[in-house]
Amino acid sequence: MKEILKKIPKIELHCHLDGSIRPETMYELLLKEGEKLEVKDIKEFEKLVSVREECDSLKEYLKKFSYPLKVVQRGENIERITYELLEDLSKQNVKYVEIRFAPFLSMEKGLSFDEVVSSVLKGMDRAKEEFNILSNAILICMRYDSGENSLKVVEYGEKYLGKGVVAVDLAGNEHDFPPEIHKEAFQLAYEKGYNITIHAGETGIVENIPKSVELLHAKRIGHGIAAIKDPKVMELLKEKNIFLEMCPISNLQTKSVDSIEDYPIRTYLEEGIGVTINTDNTTVSNTTLDKEYEFLMDNLGFSIEDIIKLIDNSVEAAFLPQSEKEYLRKIIKEELSIYKL
Numbered sequence: 482m483k484e485i486l487k488k489i490p491k492i493e494l495h496c497h498l499d500g501s502i503r504p505e506t507m508y509e510l511l512l513k514e515g516e517k518l519e520v521k522d523i524k525e526f527e528k529l530v531s532v533r534e535e536c537d538s539l540k541e542y543l544k545k546f547s548y549p550l551k552v553v554q555r556g557e558n559i560e561r562i563t564y565e566l567l568e569d570l571s572k573q574n575v576k577y578v579e580i581r582f583a584p585f586l587s588m589e590k591g592l593s594f595d596e597v598v599s600s601v602l603k604g605m606d607r608a609k610e611e612f613n614i615l616s617n618a619i620l621i622c623m624r625y626d627s628g629e630n631s632l633k634v635v636e637y638g639e640k641y642l643g644k645g646v647v648a649v650d651l652a653g654n655e656h657d658f659p660p661e662i663h664k665e666a667f668q669l670a671y672e673k674g675y676n677i678t679i680h681a682g683e684t685g686i687v688e689n690i691p692k693s694v695e696l697l698h699a700k701r702i703g704h705g706i707a708a709i710k711d712p713k714v715m716e717l718l719k720e721k722n723i724f725l726e727m728c729p730i731s732n733l734q735t736k737s738v739d740s741i742e743d744y745p746i747r748t749y750l751e752e753g754i755g756v757t758i759n760t761d762n763t764t765v766s767n768t769t770l771d772k773e774y775e776f777l778m779d780n781l782g783f784s785i786e787d788i789i790k791l792i793d794n795s796v797e798a799a800f801l802p803q804s805e806k807e808y809l810r811k812i813i814k815e816e817l818s819i820y821k822l
């Protein structure tokens with residue numbers, strides 16, 4: 482069964498570029514920048530940039546991003562990292578991916594907004610040509626940033642809308658920075674025709690979920706683990722057909738739930754909420770989509786049919802026009818028929 486998981490076609494909707502840099506590339510680029518690394522070799526470095534066991538909290542998890550952020554300050558690095566991520570995903574038979582990144586986090590050493598975004602898009606174009614993998618980008622606004630900076634992300638990003646950029650997102654520390662701080666930016670994004678996904682209810686704050694839907698126009702919610710605490714919130718997700726981008730391995734690492742038995746995915750599916758499965762950060766969480774699915778099969782009794790249903794949910798939740806969803810469904814169906822699935 483695990484061999485089949487590796488081979489079946491997949492869709493990834495919640496993947497952070499800076500959390501998914503090949504460790505070897507990051508190591509090479511840091512040394513090239515003259516960074517003093519207190520590790521002997523790449524093996525030790527890998528431990529430094531990924532969560533091997535559980536960590537204590539989301540705050541602890543977010544510390545793993547200090548090295549990635551240092552290497553996303555040059556256009557050629559950003560293009561290479563994007564291209565390599567897509568190469569790796571294509572080897573896992575991922576057909577379509579939405580890659581997210583915060584342009585402002587790559588502007589610390591002089592890159593402009595346009596240089597950052599166009600570098601990602603160049604990497605995506607090159608990967609499409611060479612590996613036949615489809616992708617789009619999601620621009621992230623950071624919670625701790627000012628509302629003005631979020632407005633800039635929306636305004637500056639507009640010219641890429643439909644040309645590789647499909648959505649905006651809000652990410653970062655949910656405890657101290659509630660969604661309403663960025664209300665104006667997401668209202669503008671909605672008016673300009675962006676799709677909207679918001680990280681909400683990742684580590685416990687259930688009210689961020691309805692706020693994201695009602696105040697920020699979210700069509701999808703990143704994680705949404707806390708929805709389980711309030712039947713009214715689950716009802717809202719179901720009623721408005723809001724898909725959840727769940728990332729089981731990351732969610733366990735950041736202690737979003739105490740144990741795998743408490744992971745609410747089964748309840749959500751039984752309640753009729755649209756659930757999708759994603760990696761969050763392939764390097765930081767040391768994961769792949771195969772591992773995520775394997776994890777559900779090993780720990781929560783998911784069957785291969787359940788997994789195929791989750792993949793179909795991802796197609797439905799993708800920020801793509803209906804015709805492109807139909808195309809994805811067609812190629813997925815054809816490939817699955819090889820395995821009599």
Ligand SMILES: [Zn+2]
Pocket residue numbers: 495497652680703761
């Ligand atoms: Zn995320």
